[in-house]
Amino acid sequence: MKDKICLITGANSGIGFETAKSLCAKGAHVLLWCRSEEKAKQALAKIKAEYPDAKADIIISDLSSQKEIRKTCSEILEKYTHLDVLINNAGSWFSDFKLTPEGIEGQWAINHLAPFLLTHLLLPALKKSSDPRVITVSSDSHYHGNIHFNDVNLAHNYHGIRAYAQSKLANVLFTQEFERRKGKLPVTICAVQPGLVKTDIGLKNTISFHGLMWKIRRLGGVSPKKGAETSIYLASEAGVKGISGKYWDRCKPKQASKKTENLSDAIKLWELSMDMCGIQNYFGQ
Numbered sequence: 001m002k003d004k005i006c007l008i009t010g011a012n013s014g015i016g017f018e019t020a021k022s023l024c025a026k027g028a029h030v031l032l033w034c035r036s037e038e039k040a041k042q043a044l045a046k047i048k049a050e051y052p053d054a055k056a057d058i059i060i061s062d063l064s065s066q067k068e069i070r071k072t073c074s075e076i077l078e079k080y081t082h083l084d085v086l087i088n089n090a091g092s093w094f095s096d097f098k099l100t101p102e103g104i105e106g107q108w109a110i111n112h113l114a115p116f117l118l119t120h121l122l123l124p125a126l127k128k129s130s131d132p133r134v135i136t137v138s139s140d141s142h143y144h145g146n147i148h149f150n151d152v153n154l155a156h157n158y159h160g161i162r163a164y165a166q167s168k169l170a171n172v173l174f175t176q177e178f179e180r181r182k183g184k185l186p187v188t189i190c191a192v193q194p195g196l197v198k199t200d201i202g203l204k205n206t207i208s209f210h211g212l213m214w215k216i217r218r219l220g221g222v223s224p225k226k227g228a229e230t231s232i233y234l235a236s237e238a239g240v241k242g243i244s245g246k247y248w249d250r251c252k253p254k255q256a257s258k259k260t261e262n263l264s265d266a267i268k269l270w271e272l273s274m275d276m277c278g279i280q281n282y283f284g285q
């Protein structure tokens with residue numbers, strides 16, 4: 001991984017922080033994409049305290065805003081010669097229905113549309129790598145998900161768990177459809193199940209009952225370090241090159257939900273995502 005440029009979203013805490021730290025330890029040049037400058041600086045200081053020679057930069061940008069994602073990506077394309085690994089790790093949970101300033105339900109915007117848009121915008125940099133990889137952190141929650149095509153915002157039928165599962169199913173459908181559409185593009189794309197991990201994800205943007213449920217549920221979880229293992233493996237293991245379009249768990253491919261075999265849903269989701277992100281040509285310049 002020496003000097004490979006790896007961008008990790010949501011790198012200030014939980015699974016993303018452990019992924020960033022480990023890739024720094026392996027000698028990669030790590031870009032920590034975070035929405036809070038204060039949290040980003042704290043995360044960077046923790047990494048530097050353990051690995052004083054770590055090569056890492058922080059990028060401050062809120063993934064709930066497509067306008068901000070576009071601006072940040074054009075700055076990245078100007079600043080860095082190429083990108084070897086993009087890890088779409090950031091994710092959020094909202095107990096209550098919440099729209100972004102652009103009128104999109106929060107979990108759909110951050111968990112699905114942001115990875116979809118980010119991957120598109122950073123393709124010019126990924127294309128310059130000899131072994132480009134895109135890793136999106138999904139979840140086994142996707143087995144319980146459905147894409148509510150008539151109302152992806154769930155404006156008429158919102159429940160946090162329904163929105164979360166929908167967004168995580170979209171992560172897997174995106175990964176597989178990208179693989180079908182990529183043509184000769186040598187990008188290895190993967191979706192990941194990190195396991196049940198003891199992080200604070202279920203304590204942010206939550207009502208007290210859901211917060212309590214998460215505190216109990218995560219007792220049975222693994223540490224963030226353990227939860228980061230598959231992301232780190234997919235980013236760094238030479239043998240992963242070319243094993244593309246799969247869903248991974250514990251560093252092995254695993255059967256995704258049967259719902260991901262519905263190709264017309266995959267196409268419909270791709271077109272909907274293109275529309276919601278205002279993209280004309282996903283693989284073009």
Ligand SMILES: NC(=O)c1ccc[n+]([C@@H]2O[C@H](COP(=O)([O-])OP(=O)(O)OC[C@H]3O[C@@H](n4cnc5c(N)ncnc54)[C@H](OP(=O)(O)O)[C@@H]3O)[C@@H](O)[C@H]2O)c1
Nearest residue numbers: 010013014015035062063064089090091139196197199201
């Ligand atoms: N924990 C689990 O059991 C579990 C299981 C399956 C899948 N996952 C997935 O694993 C990924 C990492 O989650 P985690 O468990 O490690 O939780 P976490 O510690 O809360 O990490 C989530 C990260 O995403 C960032 N983020 C959220 N909204 C953002 C936004 N609008 N813009 C930029 N960054 C944003 C958070 O920043 P802030 O710190 O500023 O909020 C944080 O750095 C998520 O995709 C999650 O869905 C987790």
